[in-house]
Amino acid sequence: MLQPQLLEEEKVFKDPVHRYVHVRDRFIWDLINSAEFQRLRRIKQLGTSFFTFHGGEHSRFNHSLGVYELMRRILETFEGRIQLTYEEKLLCLCAGLLHDVGHGPFSHSFEKVFRYHHEDWTRAILLGDTQINTILRRIDEGFPQKLAEVIAKTYDNKLIVSLISSQLDADRMDYLLRDAYYTGVNYGNFEIERILRVMRPQEDGIVFKFSGMHAVEDYIMSRYQMYWQVYFHPVTRSGEVVLRKIFQRAKELFRQGYSFRQEPLMLLPFLQDKVELADYLALDESVILFYMQMWRKEKDEILKDLCARFLDRNLYKYVEFHSKGFQLLPELKELFEQAGIDPAYYLEVDTTSDLPYDFYRAGEEEERIPIMLQMPSGELVELSQKSEIVQAISGKRRFDYKLYFPMDKVMALSGDISQKIRERLGVMENVEASRQDHSPD
Amino acid sequence: MLRRHAKIIRLIEIAGEVSGRKKLQKMVYIGKHLNMDFDERYEFHMYGPYSEELTLRVDELCNMGFLDEQVESKGAIHMYRYTLNPSGRDFLRFQDVQFGRGEQVIRRMNEENSRFLELVSTILYFNHLPYEEMVRKIFTFKSKQRYTEEEIQKGQAFVEELKLLMQGEIDTAPLM
Numbered sequence: 001m002l003q004p005q006l007l008e009e010e011k012v013f014k015d016p017v018h019r020y021v022h023v024r025d026r027f028i029w030d031l032i033n034s035a036e037f038q039r040l041r042r043i044k045q046l047g048t049s050f051f052t053f054h055g056g057e058h059s060r061f062n063h064s065l066g067v068y069e070l071m072r073r074i075l076e077t078f079e080g081r082i083q084l085t086y087e088e089k090l091l092c093l094c095a096g097l098l099h100d101v102g103h104g105p106f107s108h109s110f111e112k113v114f115r116y117h118h119e120d121w122t123r124a125i126l127l128g129d130t131q132i133n134t135i136l137r138r139i140d141e142g143f144p145q146k147l148a149e150v151i152a153k154t155y156d157n158k159l160i161v162s163l164i165s166s167q168l169d170a171d172r173m174d175y176l177l178r179d180a181y182y183t184g185v186n187y188g189n190f191e192i193e194r195i196l197r198v199m200r201p202q203e204d205g206i207v208f209k210f211s212g213m214h215a216v217e218d219y220i221m222s223r224y225q226m227y228w229q230v231y232f233h234p235v236t237r238s239g240e241v242v243l244r245k246i247f248q249r250a251k252e253l254f255r256q257g258y259s260f261r262q263e264p265l266m267l268l269p270f271l272q273d274k275v276e277l278a279d280y281l282a283l284d285e286s287v288i289l290f291y292m293q294m295w296r297k298e299k300d301e302i303l304k305d306l307c308a309r310f311l312d313r314n315l316y317k318y319v320e321f322h323s324k325g326f327q328l329l330p331e332l333k334e335l336f337e338q339a340g341i342d343p344a345y346y347l348e349v350d351t352t353s354d355l356p357y358d359f360y361r362a363g364e365e366e367e368r369i370p371i372m373l374q375m376p377s378g379e380l381v382e383l384s385q386k387s388e389i390v391q392a393i394s395g396k397r398r399f400d401y402k403l404y405f406p407m408d409k410v411m412a413l414s415g416d417i418s419q420k421i422r423e424r425l426g427v428m429e430n431v432e433a434s435r436q437d438h439s440p441d
Numbered sequence: 442m443l444r445r446h447a448k449i450i451r452l453i454e455i456a457g458e459v460s461g462r463k464k465l466q467k468m469v470y471i472g473k474h475l476n477m478d479f480d481e482r483y484e485f486h487m488y489g490p491y492s493e494e495l496t497l498r499v500d501e502l503c504n505m506g507f508l509d510e511q512v513e514s515k516g517a518i519h520m521y522r523y524t525l526n527p528s529g530r531d532f533l534r535f536q537d538v539q540f541g542r543g544e545q546v547i548r549r550m551n552e553e554n555s556r557f558l559e560l561v562s563t564i565l566y567f568n569h570l571p572y573e574e575m576v577r578k579i580f581t582f583k584s585k586q587r588y589t590e591e592e593i594q595k596g597q598a599f600v601e602e603l604k605l606l607m608q609g610e611i612d613t614a615p616l617m
Contacts, residue, residue, distance in 0.1 A: 112480070115480075117482060119484075152485060153484065153485040153486070154485050154566075154567070154578065154582070156581055326443070326505055326507075326532060327528075327531070327532075329442060329443070329535070330535040333442070343442070347442065348442060349442050349443050351443075351446075351498075351501055352497060352501070353445075353446075353494050353497040353498040353501055354445075356493040356494050356496075356497045357497075358493060368486055368491075397497075397500050397504075399500075399501060399504050401501075401505075
């Protein structure tokens with residue numbers, strides 16, 4: 001039977017969200033020190049949100065340590081309530097620590113253009129020729145596979161899966177608190193200590209004591225507010241649009257056989273669609289930013305313009321789009337073409353489904369397990385049945401469509417075409433008055 | 442622009458009508474596995490592969506006025522039917538969405554019910570596992586559906602049939 005391997009002295013990381021992250025287990029300490037985990041220091045947790053909230057520059061390394069710490073505290077609260085073996089506890093802790101290890105630089109945009117999923121790379125890192133795999137196999141030969149299943153939510157023990165992935169799990173609790181802290185907003189706060197105290201393990205998941213319902217309500221509200229105020233902020237989304245267009249342009253130029261002034265060696269495997277694990281692990285945000293600096297001196301006008309926009313934060317402006325306004329799009333596209341502004345790169349609709357909000361609902365077609373409250377009688381009741389606040393926002397769809405375009409280019413046009421484009425976009429004011437607002441509101 | 446939306450509209454145009462949200466979820470998932478050009482991200486959601494992106498995209502398409510959603514209630518069960526309307530058809534005219542042989546695959550999938558497609562998508566999700574392990578996973582995660590091993594084999598045969606359709610090795614009867 002696997003015996004705990006403890007460090008002689010506990011290691012602690014100072015953490016602004018949880019105060020301290022405690023590490024006593026030798027395996028966890030070694031995983032943190034692995035090259036693949038250290039790489040997460042060079043990948044931001046919030047992608048382009050720093051354009052809107054300048055404090056939001058924290059990394060996936062911070063977040064992963066935070067999820068591990070929450071998982072460790074959850075396991076402490078389970079002591080005496082449920083029997084977990086040392087291997088099962090390690091599965092929980094490692095899942096917390098490594099659930100995001102497959103994330104790449106600016107994941108959301110990069111994945112969309114180069115068409116892969118970071119979850120597949122997480123699996124490849126756990127099971128492939130990596131330092132992480134070597135450490136995990138020291139626990140047990142079959143451990144990497146079990147861990148990959150926990151993270152992919154296909155492991156048989158539903159309680160363990162639910163701790164890292166459910167409607168109220170360690171991952172979400174950490175990122176809401178952490179993103180709120182670093183962006184400086186107040187919306188994401190909820191009482192984590194209270195939630196941990198009322199969490200109760202059951203065979204196939206966790207439930208919450210009814211007496212802690214208000215803390216759970218706060219968590220649900222914080223999810224709602226953080227999405228609309230932070231994650232889906234239009235300036236952040238504009239940064240994502242420009243980023244996506246940069247990757248799209250580089251890909252198109254490569255396809256055409258364009259000769260880059262400096263060959264993008266580290267991106268070639270992605271452009272050629274022949275990516276090995278080592279290529280993927282070599283990529284981080286500093287590499288992408290380096291190529292942007294190079295590309296802003298390229299001959300290609302579109303690529304250099306897009307890179308300069310991203311680096312200098314000269315992002316696209318947006319107008320709200322009504323749900324029935326989409327009939328205008330073909331005409332706008334044609335007008336942009338006539339004006340010499342390539343609509344493939346300078347006109348983009350962004351909708352909520354491009355960054356789905358995982359809103360709370362009571363369970364739909366059995367796709368997701370709702371949050372259950374344990375009543376004093378022992379009976380389990382779904383959260384929105386007891387909470388009027390949660391009921392008010394549960395299952396409610398809210399749509400948001402925006403059309404992004406470079407206001408400076410539109411305003412620089414003259415004559416009839418300028419008038420037509422401005423009329424259709426509904427932007428008649430001059431460019432100075434319409435400069436992108438730097439404030440997050 | 443809105444290409445991801447256009448692909449879903451095109452699927453529904455080809456199918457004529459898709460009955461059930463779950464059925465649409467599984468059709469897109471199976472289509473992706475057969476290298477059809479869909480973009481939606483899927484995760485295993487306790488009961489099978491599920492895409493939040495797709496759910497939201499379909500809601501958006503109804504809100505934009507491109508798809509019609511009809512709800513039929515049978516007791517506590519709600520059945521959603523999706524069809525393309527004239528606005529959606531107009532929108533599609535300006536989008537170049539081609540599925541090639543995938544069109545036959547879409548029609549063939551639409552002939553099956555959502556329970557069977559749920560099984561097929563789960564088979565594909567665990568396709569990398571040895572047969573016995575895959576069957577064990579299906580029995581564990583789909584215990585409520587009470588699938589039999591015979592159905593699992595039928596599901597595997599269906600996957601092979603779809604693959605042949607994608608390769609153009611099965612002739613289909615001309616559509617009336």
